[in-house]
Amino acid sequence: MMSRAADRLKVVLNHLDGSHGNVRASFTSAQSVSHHHPQSFRYTLDTDILTPEQRLSYEENGFILIRNLVSAEDIEKFRKAFEQICKREVKVPGLVVMKDVSIAKSEFVEGEKAVTKLQDFQEVPGLFRYCTLPQILKYVECFTGPNIMAMHTMLINKPPDTGKRTSRHPMHQDLHYFAFRPADHIVCAWTAMEKVHRQNGCLVVLPGSHKGSLQEHDYPEWEGGINKMYHGVRNYDPNHSRVHLEMEKGDTVFFHPLLIHGSGMNQTEGFRKAISCHYASADCYYIDVKGTTQENISDEVKDLAFRKYGVDSLSFQDTWALRGRLVRGERTSL
Numbered sequence: 001m002m003s004r005a006a007d008r009l010k011v012v013l014n015h016l017d018g019s020h021g022n023v024r025a026s027f028t029s030a031q032s033v034s035h036h037h038p039q040s041f042r043y044t045l046d047t048d049i050l051t052p053e054q055r056l057s058y059e060e061n062g063f064i065l066i067r068n069l070v071s072a073e074d075i076e077k078f079r080k081a082f083e084q085i086c087k088r089e090v091k092v093p094g095l096v097v098m099k100d101v102s103i104a105k106s107e108f109v110e111g112e113k114a115v116t117k118l119q120d121f122q123e124v125p126g127l128f129r130y131c132t133l134p135q136i137l138k139y140v141e142c143f144t145g146p147n148i149m150a151m152h153t154m155l156i157n158k159p160p161d162t163g164k165r166t167s168r169h170p171m172h173q174d175l176h177y178f179a180f181r182p183a184d185h186i187v188c189a190w191t192a193m194e195k196v197h198r199q200n201g202c203l204v205v206l207p208g209s210h211k212g213s214l215q216e217h218d219y220p221e222w223e224g225g226i227n228k229m230y231h232g233v234r235n236y237d238p239n240h241s242r243v244h245l246e247m248e249k250g251d252t253v254f255f256h257p258l259l260i261h262g263s264g265m266n267q268t269e270g271f272r273k274a275i276s277c278h279y280a281s282a283d284c285y286y287i288d289v290k291g292t293t294q295e296n297i298s299d300e301v302k303d304l305a306f307r308k309y310g311v312d313s314l315s316f317q318d319t320w321a322l323r324g325r326l327v328r329g330e331r332t333s334l
């Protein structure tokens with residue numbers, strides 16, 4: 001059952017914008033998730049969308065890159081919506097606005113240059129439209145099946161590094177942040193909003209790492225500081241072979257939540273932008289992370305929810321159930 005605190009938060013959110021009617025808790029068991037894909041493929045479903053090569057590539061590497069999937073016109077609209085939010089022309093319930101730690105701690109910067117990341121833009125129509133684009137969902141369905149929830153949304157505006165190297169994102173597995181399973185029915189779509197390359201801090205991935213298990217994550221011991229909640233895999237070996245995903249505007253990478261990835265520092269003068277959404281099958285189920293390696297992030301998220309909404313004892317699962325939005329099919333479980 002969802003806690004009373006969560007019910008209170010639901011009331012608060014309803015009051016704020018009147019659109020949070022379909023929050024529900026569900027803790028269904030693993031059996032409710034169907035596994036009707038052929039035995040030989042573990043990570044992809046049998047659809048006519050992926051070519052056999054793409055399918056094998058995702059199975060082997062844990063990601064596929066689709067070129068030119070989102071139009072320049074759409075990206076321009078997302079950019080405008082982002083600017084409006086940074087200028088505070090619109091107030092958004094639930095939105096998390098993050099600044100780079102070394103920028104927040106030094107100069108007084110305003111507007112777009114102060115914002116490193118927006119999270120939870122599910123109530124911003126001009127941004128959330130990204131998560132509903134049919135050409136994105138077409139691919140997402142190959143991993144999640146027909147009932148699709150948008151669980152986590154981000155617009156990343158990686159700032160020029162201040163010299164403290166805090167613009168880096170440590171190597172991590174996104175599953176560390178998630179209170180739902182199974183992992184194989186979760187996928188991230190990440191779209192470059194401009195050319196991204198090694199110089200401005202493109203994504204860096206460890207191909208095949210999605211075949212491993214969820215690792216222990218913690219703050220890396222970086223001299224110049226580390227952003228709040230930027231946990232990295234513990235004992236990361238910086239000599240491990242990696243792939244830099246250089247992408248053009250509109251190119252989109254779909255990747256598994258166990259794929260180890262991060263991004264390097266931005267050594268240019270520009271703010272490197274990308275927009276992303278984590279999707280899960282609505283048939284997934286919530287898990288209790290107590291006593292697991294995820295307890296550290298769970299505590300941080302609950303603490304943030306408390307400071308943001310003043311609601312105590314909201315569970316980690318509740319924070320996900322409240323933010324998730326159905327984008328296709330039926331909201332069966334999550």
Ligand SMILES: CCCCCCCCCCCCCCCCC(=O)SCCNC(=O)CCNC(=O)[C@H](O)C(C)(C)COP(=O)(O)OP(=O)(O)OC[C@H]1O[C@@H](n2cnc3c(N)ncnc32)[C@H](O)[C@@H]1OP(=O)(O)O
Pocket residue numbers: 096097098099100101104105117119152174177226227228229230231301304305308319322323
């Ligand atoms: C319904 C529930 C909602 C819950 C929301 C949950 C959000 C995210 C979780 C899930 C992520 C899943 C997906 C995987 C993706 C991987 C990630 O990206 S992890 C997430 C990245 N991190 C965050 O988004 C952190 C969330 N942001 C914050 O908590 C706040 O922005 C803040 C860091 C607390 C700062 O906010 P605010 O208090 O408004 O800022 P200031 O007033 O400017 O500064 C106050 C204080 O905090 C220091 N500070 C500012 N920015 C940072 C920073 N980036 N890192 C560390 N510290 C920071 C600042 O210097 C001030 O400190 P001082 O000592 O008081 O001077």
Ligand SMILES: Nc1ncnc2c1ncn2[C@@H]1O[C@H](COP(=O)(O)OP(=O)(O)OP(=O)(O)O)[C@@H](O)[C@H]1O
Pocket residue numbers: 168169170171198201202204220232233236238244261262263264265
């Ligand atoms: N100790 C560490 N723990 C976790 N992740 C790390 C660690 N050191 C580096 N990384 C991550 O590894 C990835 C690559 O880092 P790096 O800063 O070297 O960027 P790069 O793209 O390789 O740039 P360069 O061209 O300078 O080598 C980034 O995601 C970075 O945050």
Ligand SMILES: O=C(O)CCC(=O)C(=O)O
Pocket residue numbers: 154156158169174203261262263274
């Ligand atoms: O640097 C980026 O754009 C992506 C960072 C990332 O992997 C994340 O936020 O989970």
Ligand SMILES: [Fe+2]
Pocket residue numbers: 172173174261
């Ligand atoms: Fe990530």
Ligand SMILES: [Mg+2]
Pocket residue numbers: 264
């Ligand atoms: Mg390097």
